[in-house]
Amino acid sequence: MLRSISLAAFLAVVPATAFANSCPTTMAAIDAALPTATLSEADKSKVKELRAQGEKLHAAGDHAGSEAALNQAKTMLGI
Numbered sequence: 421m422l423r424s425i426s427l428a429a430f431l432a433v434v435p436a437t438a439f440a441n442s443c444p445t446t447m448a449a450i451d452a453a454l455p456t457a458t459l460s461e462a463d464k465s466k467v468k469e470l471r472a473q474g475e476k477l478h479a480a481g482d483h484a485g486s487e488a489a490l491n492q493a494k495t496m497l498g499i
Contacts, residue, residue, distance in 0.1 A: 443478040446490040447471060453497045467493045 450471050457464065474490035477483075 443474065443483060443486045443490065446487070446494065447475055447478075449499060450490065450493050450497065453499050457497050459496065463496055467496050470496070 450467065454464065454467060454471075457467070459467065470489045470493035474486045474493065477486035477489060
């Protein structure tokens with residue numbers, strides 16, 4: 421019984437840790453794609469704003485909010 425509870429707790433924590441670590445990878449992908457992106461200056465500015473917002477939320481521990489902002493930036497970049 422204790423083994424089952426321990427396993428369930430472990431499996432609940434592992435995905436959260438994995439998603440928390442994907443924010444820096446996403447930020448790096450945005451940084452790599454931005455210089456060669458064919459976007460208007462307004463859209464580039466918005467992508468930069470979303471990327472900064474994602475970094476700020478990541479640092480504050482709001483990984484869901486960070487992922488939302490970063491994924492919006494990725495969508496705008498087409499990556």
